[in-house]
Structures are given as C-alpha cells and as structure tokens.
Amino acid sequence: MAVAVHQEVVPADVRLRPGVALNRLLLLLGAVAAVFAVAVLAGARYGLLLLIGLGLGAVLEGLRFGFAGPWRNLIRGRDSRGLVAQLLAIGLTAAVAIPLLAAHPGELTGAVAPIGYAMVLGAFVFGCAMQVVLGCGSGTLVNAGSGNAVGLAALPLFVLGSFLGTLHLDRWAGLGTLDVPPLGALLGPTGAVAVTLAALAAVGALALRRAAPDVRRPQPRLLLAAVLLAALALANLVVAGQPWGVVYGLGLWGAKTATALGADLSGFAFWRIPGNAERLEASLLTDITSLTNFGLILGAIVAARWSGRSAPQVGPFPARAWFAVALSGLALGYASRLAYGCNVGAFFSGIATGSLHGWIWFAAAFLGSMTGLRLRTVLGLEFGTPSR
Numbered sequence: 001m002a003v004a005v006h007q008e009v010v011p012a013d014v015r016l017r018p019g020v021a022l023n024r025l026l027l028l029l030g031a032v033a034a035v036f037a038v039a040v041l042a043g044a045r046y047g048l049l050l051l052i053g054l055g056l057g058a059v060l061e062g063l064r065f066g067f068a069g070p071w072r073n074l075i076r077g078r079d080s081r082g083l084v085a086q087l088l089a090i091g092l093t094a095a096v097a098i099p100l101l102a103a104h105p106g107e108l109t110g111a112v113a114p115i116g117y118a119m120v121l122g123a124f125v126f127g128c129a130m131q132v133v134l135g136c137g138s139g140t141l142v143n144a145g146s147g148n149a150v151g152l153a154a155l156p157l158f159v160l161g162s163f164l165g166t167l168h169l170d171r172w173a174g175l176g177t178l179d180v181p182p183l184g185a186l187l188g189p190t191g192a193v194a195v196t197l198a199a200l201a202a203v204g205a206l207a208l209r210r211a212a213p214d215v216r217r218p219q220p221r222l223l224l225a226a227v228l229l230a231a232l233a234l235a236n237l238v239v240a241g242q243p244w245g246v247v248y249g250l251g252l253w254g255a256k257t258a259t260a261l262g263a264d265l266s267g268f269a270f271w272r273i274p275g276n277a278e279r280l281e282a283s284l285l286t287d288i289t290s291l292t293n294f295g296l297i298l299g300a301i302v303a304a305r306w307s308g309r310s311a312p313q314v315g316p317f318p319a320r321a322w323f324a325v326a327l328s329g330l331a332l333g334y335a336s337r338l339a340y341g342c343n344v345g346a347f348f349s350g351i352a353t354g355s356l357h358g359w360i361w362f363a364a365a366f367l368g369s370m371t372g373l374r375l376r377t378v379l380g381l382e383f384g385t386p387s388r
Contacts (some may be wrong), residue, residue, distance in 0.1 A: 002237035029303045042285040051324035053295015055232045060142045065225035067136045068342035071369045086221035092230035093352035094196045102189040110353030111243040113340035116177030122338030123361040127368025132328040137246035139340030142293045145300030154329030161333025162256025170269040183354035192354045240288045243349035247336045249289030252266050
C-alpha cells in the first residue's frame with residue numbers, strides 16, 4: 001500500500017523567469033497589508049504578534065525546520081541533525097526566557113502545566129498520531145499553508161479534536177494531576193538555566209551517540225533556523241506576555257464555530273473559566289495564539305511561493321490512508337489538549353520556560369512516535385508526505 005510521491009522541485013532558473021520579482025513583491029505587500037490591517041483593527045500589539053507568527057512560519061517553511069520529521073529521522077535513519085537543532089533552539093530560548101520570567105513575574109508567564117495520567121497519555125497519543133500525519137501542531141499549520149494535501153486534510157480535524165478536548169478536559173484531569181512548580185521557582189533563574197541546559201546537552205549527547213557519523217551535526221540552515229526560532233519565541237514571550245503556543249488557538253476556532261452554529265458552551269467547565277469565556281466572545285484578532293497560528297499559515301504561504309517550491313504531489317492515495325489522516329488529525333487535536341500542548345506549547349515552550357511538564361511530555365511523545373512509526377508500517381501508510 002505504499003504510495004508514490006513526487007518530490008518538490010525548485011526550477012534552477014526560477015529567479016530568471018519573468019514575473020518572479022513582481023510575484024515576490026506582491027507576496028511581501030500582501031503580508032505587510034495583513035499586519036497593518038490587524039494593527040488598525042485590533043491594535044499595534046496584535047499586528048506585531050501576527051508579524052511574529054509570519055516570521056515563525058517563514059522560518060519553518062523556508063529553512064525546512066520541523067519537529068515530527070527529525071524525530072522520525074533519528075528513530076529510523078539514525079540522523080540526529082534535526083533533533084540537535086531543536087535542542088539548540090530550546091536552549092537558546094531558555095537561557096533568556098527563564099531569567100526574564102524571574103525578573104517580570106507579574107508581566108510574563110511560562111508554559112507551566114500539571115503532570116497527570118491523562119497528560120502522559122495525551123502526549124503519547126499525540127506522538128503516535130503526528131507520525132501518521134507526519135506533522136505536529138505547527139507542522140500541520142505550515143504544511144497546510146504550503147499547500148500540502150495531507151496538512152490541508154488534517155487541519156480541520158485537528159481543530160475539531162482540540163475543541164472536543166476542551167469539553168472533556170475536566171473529566172480527564174479528575175484522574176489525578178500533580179502541580180509542580182517551574183524550575184525557576186525551585187532553583188532560582190541561574191540554577192534553572194543551568195539544569196535545563198545540562199539536560200538538553202545530555203539528550204543531545206544521547207542522540208549523537210545513536211546517530212550515524214555522517215548525519216550528526218546540523219546543517220547551516222538548521223543552525224540558522226534554531227537561532228531565528230529562539231529570537232522569535234522570545235519576541236513572542238515579551239510581546240504576548242506568554243510563550244509561543246498552538247493548541248489553544250485551534251480549540252478556540254472550533255469553539256467559535258460551534259457557538260456560531262448555535263451551541264451553548266456555558267455548561268462546560270473549560271469555557272466557564274473567565275479568561276476562556278472572554279476569548280469566546282472576543283474577536284480572534286485579539287487572541288494571541290490564534291494570531292501566531294494565522295501568521296504560521298501565512299508565513300508558510302509566503303516562503304513556499306517566494307522560493308518557487310511547489311507542494312509535493314501525493315498519489316495514488318489509498319482510501320485507508322485518507323482515513324488514517326483524518327483519524328490522526330482528530331487525535332492530534334484531542335490528545336494535545338489533554339497533554340496541555342503540542343511540540344511547540346509543551347515541548348519547546350515548556351522546557352524553555354522551566355516546566356517539568358515539558359520534559360515528561362517529551363519522553364511520552366517520543367515513545368508515542370516510535371509506536372506511530374511502527375503503526376505506519378503495519379498499516380501500509382508510507383505515503384511519503386514530508387515530515388514537519
């Protein structure tokens with residue numbers, strides 16, 4: 001049931017073709033117009049958040065940086081380059097974010113979440129599902145923006161799953177949770193940074209030890225992407241007052257759709273929380289996570305069109321592969337809500353702001369990824385869409 005895939009091709013003479021410069025100018029003007037429109041309608045801060053999201057999407061798509069793919073590459077191909085680049089980006093962010101959080105406790109908040117049975121299960125299922133879809137939270141948004149058929153199919157199911165997760169979160173939390181203070185509160189900012197960097201280095205060393213000799217050190221594009229992602233994540237923290245996240249915005253999109261169709265969410269504990277109830281009534285243009293999610297999609301569109309890179313063509317695509325994509329998209333959204341985040345909100349931002357929850361999430365999701373890759377083989381779902 002393996003499915004052929006035609007690799008994306010960037011023509012060698014793309015810069016010489018008539019109209020390329022004009023198309024690129026129109027892309028830039030469109031992006032600037034979107035940022036300006038949000039700034040006018042919602043305020044300069046929200047326009048800046050969209051701009052940050054645009055940068056994140058452009059880096060992820062333009063420099064081919066992802067989260068799900070590098071885990072797959074390490075597990076299957078003994079290629080540690082992508083994971084090492086992820087760890088570098090997290091370390092650079094943590095070195096600045098943890099002291100910032102300590103210095104501004106009333107203005108900035110970290111990505112801290114409780115540890116519990118449902119959280120661990122959610123992270124495991126998320127890791128499994130993201131290897132079926134070959135994209136995590138940010139990867140699904142970027143893949144959709146670049147025109148990838150699998151990303152476009154998975155995204156609405158991701159939204160639905162994340163929304164459904166909000167309806168049941170209190171019940172899952174009832175299985176038992178443990179609130180653990182962030183490392184900054186336990187060790188102070190200096191100690192928290194030292195422990196975080198040491199732990200990241202230890203994971204990196206293990207990855208390098210497993211890797212084949214010729215695929216250990218990240219390529220220059222991945223190193224550049226790691227630095228840029230760290231800078232943009234820190235900018236998001238300062239402007240938004242909270243770390244970079246993905247899942248909340250998707251759940252909110254689902255909730256707003258449900259209420260527009262006549263649903264009453266006042267009976268659900270998650271949507272009775274004052275902050276969540278307010279966001280449900282407010283414009284999406286004032287929701288921090290939604291804006292960066294919109295930016296991710298738009299940034300991916302700009303980067304893909306700028307490079308002249310066409311979306312990979314998948315085919316023939318068996319029916320059970322589409323079913324697996326739909327089911328996995330739903331699982332991605334639901335599980336990430338239970339796990340208090342995805343590769344961005346839990347893994348990247350959680351660890352970078354000193355949350356122990358981020359480390360537990362990483363371990364459970366990585367085990368889930370190993371299971372998901374075996375599942376792909378068993379089900380014959382090697383349809384070859386690019387990993388994120």
